Each structure stands twice: as C-alpha cells, then as structure tokens.
Amino acid sequence: MELELLFSLVFLLLVRISGASSGSRNITSMFTLGDSYIDTGNFVIMAAPVIPVWIDKPPYGETFFGRPSGRPSDGRVIIDFIAEELGLPFLPASLANSSDDVSRGVNFAVGGATAIDVGFFERNSLAPFKLLNNSLDVQLAWFEKLRPSLCNTTEDSRGCFSKSLFIVGEFGVNDYNFIWMANKTEGEVRSYVPKVVKTIALAVESSSSSSDRPAELIDDGAAYVVVPGNPPTGCSPTVLTLRRSPDAADYDRVSCLRGVNDVARHHNALLRAAVGGLRARHPRATIIFADFYEPIRKILENSGQFGVVAGDVLKACCGAGGGAYNWNSSAVCGMPGVAACRDPSAYVSWDGLHFTEAVNHYVAKGWLHGPYADPPILRAIHH
Numbered sequence: 450m451e452l453e454l455l456f457s458l459v460f461l462l463l464v465r466i467s468g469a470s471s472g473s474r475n476i477t478s479m480f481t482l483g484d485s486y487i488d489t490g491n492f493v494i495m496a497a498p499v500i501p502v503w504i505d506k507p508p509y510g511e512t513f514f515g516r517p518s519g520r521p522s523d524g525r526v527i528i529d530f531i532a533e534e535l536g537l538p539f540l541p542a543s544l545a546n547s548s549d550d551v552s553r554g555v556n557f558a559v560g561g562a563t564a565i566d567v568g569f570f571e572r573n574s575l576a577p578f579k580l581l582n583n584s585l586d587v588q589l590a591w592f593e594k595l596r597p598s599l600c601n602t603t604e605d606s607r608g609c610f611s612k613s614l615f616i617v618g619e620f621g622v623n624d625y626n627f628i629w630m631a632n633k634t635e636g637e638v639r640s641y642v643p644k645v646v647k648t649i650a651l652a653v654e655s656s657s658s659s660s661d662r663p664a665e666l667i668d669d670g671a672a673y674v675v676v677p678g679n680p681p682t683g684c685s686p687t688v689l690t691l692r693r694s695p696d697a698a699d700y701d702r703v704s705c706l707r708g709v710n711d712v713a714r715h716h717n718a719l720l721r722a723a724v725g726g727l728r729a730r731h732p733r734a735t736i737i738f739a740d741f742y743e744p745i746r747k748i749l750e751n752s753g754q755f756g757v758v759a760g761d762v763l764k765a766c767c768g769a770g771g772g773a774y775n776w777n778s779s780a781v782c783g784m785p786g787v788a789a790c791r792d793p794s795a796y797v798s799w800d801g802l803h804f805t806e807a808v809n810h811y812v813a814k815g816w817l818h819g820p821y822a823d824p825p826i827l828r829a830i831h832h
Contacts, residue, residue, distance in 0.1 A: 475830045476535045476673065478554045478599075479528070481616040482588040482652075484623055485560030485803060486680075486741075487528045490519025490542035492560030495581055503783025504560070504800075508767060512793055512806050517783075521560060523766070523793040524806030528556065528616060530813035531826070535614070543591050552599060554613075557591050559583035563627070564620035564648040565641075575631045585620055585652050589666075611672045614830070617653050619677040619741055621645045621716050625709075626682065629692065635708040642716050649676065650723040653736065667727075667734045673830055675816070676724055677739040678717035681746055683709030686765045686774035686801040703749050704763060704773075717742055721823075735829045740821040744812045745804075748797055755811070756795050766796035766805060776801035 481487055493505045503509075509517040513524030519542060520526050529539055532554070540556035541547050562583045563570065570576040600609035624645050628638045653674055654667055667674065682688055683706035692706060701707050717740070724738045748755045752762045763774055767789035770777035780787050782800035790796055794807035804812075815821030819828070 475612060476537070476614045477612040478552060478610075479532060479535065479537055479540060479614045479616070480554055480592065481528050481540060481556045481558055482585060482592070483558035483616065483618050483620060483677075484562040485521045485558075486619050486622075487526050487556065487558045487616070488519070488521060488542075488560045489526065489528070489540060489556045489558070491544045491556070491558060491583070492521075492581075493519045494542065494544040495559060495583060496561075499581070503781055506783040508789040509783060509800075511789065521803040522799050522806055522809060523789065525809060526806075527809045527813045527816070528558075530810050531614075531616075531817060534813075534817050534827070543595070551595065555592075555595060557588040559588070561623055562588065562620070563624045564645045564652075565624055570624075570627055575633075576627050577630055580627075585617075585648060589652060589655075613671060614673045614675065614826070615666065615671040616675045616677070616739075617666075618649060618675075618739075619679060620649050621679050621720075622682055622713075625679075625712055625716070626688070629688070629709065635712065638712050639715055642712065642719055646716060646719040646723050649720065650727060653727055654731070667731045667736075671734065673735045673737070673826075675737045675739050675822070675826060676720065677741045677816075678720050679713040680741040680804075681705060681710045681749075682713055683707065683711075684745065684749055684763060684797075686763060686768070686776040686798050689763060690774050690776050690778075690801075703746075705749070713742060735824075735832070737816075737826060737829055738823045739816045739826075740823075741812065744815045744821045745797070745808070748808060748811065752797075755807075757797060758795060761790075761796060763798070764796065765798045765801035766790040766793045767800045774801070 485492060493502055496502050504521045505517045505519060507517060510520065511523055532539055537553055540554045543555050543557045561581055564585050566584045566586055567580040567582055570580060625638055628641055653676060688709055689706060699707055721738050724736055727736050748757065749762055752759050765775045767782035768775040768777065769780035769787045793799060793805045796805050797808055799805045817826045819825035
C-alpha cells in the first residue's frame with residue numbers, strides 16, 4: 450500500500466514537472482518592446498541622468514522584490530508573469546549592460562515610449578517637454594544591434610528565433626496622452642490613431658527601418674508575436690485628475706472619462722484589424738492580439754469580486770492628495786512623504802499611471818490562458 454502511494458506521488462510530481470516545463474520546451478527566449486507597463490528598468494537608466502526619477506525609490510517594488518527594481522509597480526509587471534509561466538528568467542533591461550545571459554531574452558521597453566518617433570511630436574508641438582529618444586523604432590534598432598550576439602551569423606536567423614516569443618507593445622498610450630495634454634479635442638486625438646496603428650503593424654513585420662530588409666521581425670525571425678492593445682486610460686487616476694470635467698455626461702457608469710476611453714477602443718479595433726491583415730500576409734507566423742482593455746474594465750466593473758473596495762476603485766494606492774483619485778502631480782509616488790496603501794492588491798492603480806502587481810498578474814493570466822488573448826499564448830505555442 451505504501452509502495453502504491455509512493456508511486457502515485459512520484460507520478461503526480463512528474464505530471465506537474467512536465468506541465469510546468471511544457472511551455473519552456475516550445476519557447477526558449479522572449480524579447481519585449483513597449484512602454485512603462487512592461488518596463489523592467491530601462492527608464493530609470495535612461496532618464497536618471499536627465500530628469501528627476503522617482504520609480505527607483507521606495508515603496509516601488511515593495512510587494513515582491515522588497516526594493517525598487519526599476520519596475521513602475523509594487524511588484525512584478527505583466528512580462529514577469531509570462532516569463533515565469535514559460536520557465537524563463539526575468540528579462541534584463543536592455544540598457545543595463547549586465548552580465549545576464551541575453552540568449553533567453555531581453556526587455557527593450559522604456560517608460561514613456563511612443564509608437565511614433567519622438568521627432569514627430571516635437572515638430573508638431575505636441576510634446577510639453579523634451580522627450581527621451583525611446584520610441585518603437587529606437588527599440589527595434591536596439592534589438593538589431595543585439596541580434597549578432599543572439600544568433601550565429603552563419604546560420605539562418607529564422608531558426609534562431611523560431612522558439613522565441615516577441616511582445617510588441619503595449620504602444621499608443623503615450624502617443625495619445627501627449628496629444629491629449631496638448632489640449633486637442635477627442636476628434637483631433639482620434640485622427641492620429643491610424644498613424645499609430647500603422648506604425649505598430651509595420652514594426653511587427655520589420656525590425657529594421659531599412660527598406661531593403663522588409664518583413665524582418667516575422668519573416669526572418671519571429672514565429673510567435675504578441676501585439677497588445679491599449680488599456681482604458683480614461684480610468685487612470687492621473688488622466689482623471691488632469692482632465693477633470695464639470696459635465697457628468699463626460700463620464701461613464703464607472704466614472705471613467707468616455708472620450709479618452711473611446712479613443713482607446715478605436716485604437717484597439719483598428720489594431721485588431723491590422724493583426725488580422727498581418728496574419729493573412731504571414732500565415733507561417735503566430736500573431737496574437739492581447740486585449741489590455743477588457744481585463745481592466747472587468748476588474749473596475751466587478752470590484753467586489755476582485756477584493757477592490759468600491760470607493761477606491763479609481764484611486765491610486767501610492768499617492769497623495771486624497772479625494773476621488775489620490776493623485777497629485779507635485780507629490781507622486783516615490784517622493785519623500787508620499788505613502789502607499791496598506792494592501793496594494795486591493796487597488797487597481799499603483800501610482801496613478803501604472804497597475805498593481807495583482808492587476809498585472811490577472812492580465813498576464815488572461816493573455817496566457819484566455820480569455821483576453823486571441824489566441825491565448827499557451828494555446829498558440831503548443832499548437
């Protein structure tokens with residue numbers, strides 16, 4: 450009887466080990482581009498010599514790392530959970546120049562990054578300050594520079610990245626936020642959506658701006674590409690504070706700003722259609738649309754089910770000023786005297802702009818297992 454029990458326990462253990470490693474057998478590395486939602490330290494490295502930075506100060510990182518880690522959250526960001534699921538290490542920030550083994554993945558995402566090149570915003574007076582040069586095309590150039598160290602130049606790079614997962618985004622939130630901050634109307638902001646979406650779609654096809662190397666990211670490398678849409682930025686404590694309106698009609702039933710979210714939804718609709726076009730042109734690649742909007746709305750609209758106090762659903766956990774959003778531009782998270790809430794997992798927003806680790810985990814699960822990805826990542830890589 451004891452022997453049978455021992456065999457049963459060993460069998461169950463083997464099943465669990467097999468299940469945990471199945472993803473890593475199909476995906477051996479992950480490369481990510483994006484903005485602050487998935488940044489793991491690049492913004493701190495890039496911005497600290499130029500402007501004041503607060504995300505490298507406590508209480509950032511308190512939930513998981515016990516210290517600031519360069520991530521704009523109380524703990525892990527979305528790609529950390531995806532890496533864990535795939536049996537990969539946390540991705541090092543590309544600008545860190547660390548001794549980490551880059552063959553298993555690198556994160557090129559930088560806080561504040563735009564899809565459109567920064568020169569466009571400066572030339573059209575759409576940026577209220579000097580922007581860091583960290584847009585999508587710049588991140589792709591960083592990837593290109595690293596490529597020789599990832600692939601043997603004598604081998605077909607298709608084979609080099611055939612077991613790599615690429616995440617291109619989220620992009621677009623900063624593009625639109627800069628235009629909103631330039632006091633443009635909803636119609637004017639909406640008019641930029643096709644340009645943003647086209648920029649993202651072109652990046653998915655090509656990791657080089659050179660016209661003589663078309664469709665490189667897919668045709669010459671990536672077999673699996675995830676393209677996330679925009680979250681409902683009209684529910685962000687920062688946006689809600691900066692664009693506060695006296696007109697009740699400007700707010701939806703969760704008290705988010707309708708116009709800002711309408712632009713996000715329009716972006717997502719066009720991006721989803723663009724992904725469909727990419728699939729038709731590149732049937733050998735697996736291109737996944739990751740929904741960033743619906744999981745956040747799900748939590749906001751069903752706060753009780755997620756342990757979020759209804760009255761705090763639109764408040765920042767770490768912030769100052771109290772009120773409906775607990776966000777103050779002159780006393781942001783990380784500044785001296787600005788405190789975090791006791792339980793970040795009971796909040797949606799960590800610092801007014803970014804999500805708590807609990808929310809990041811929920812989004813990652815939805816992308817990995819469904820229902821917030823088409824197709825779910827794990828289903829796609831095991832197909």
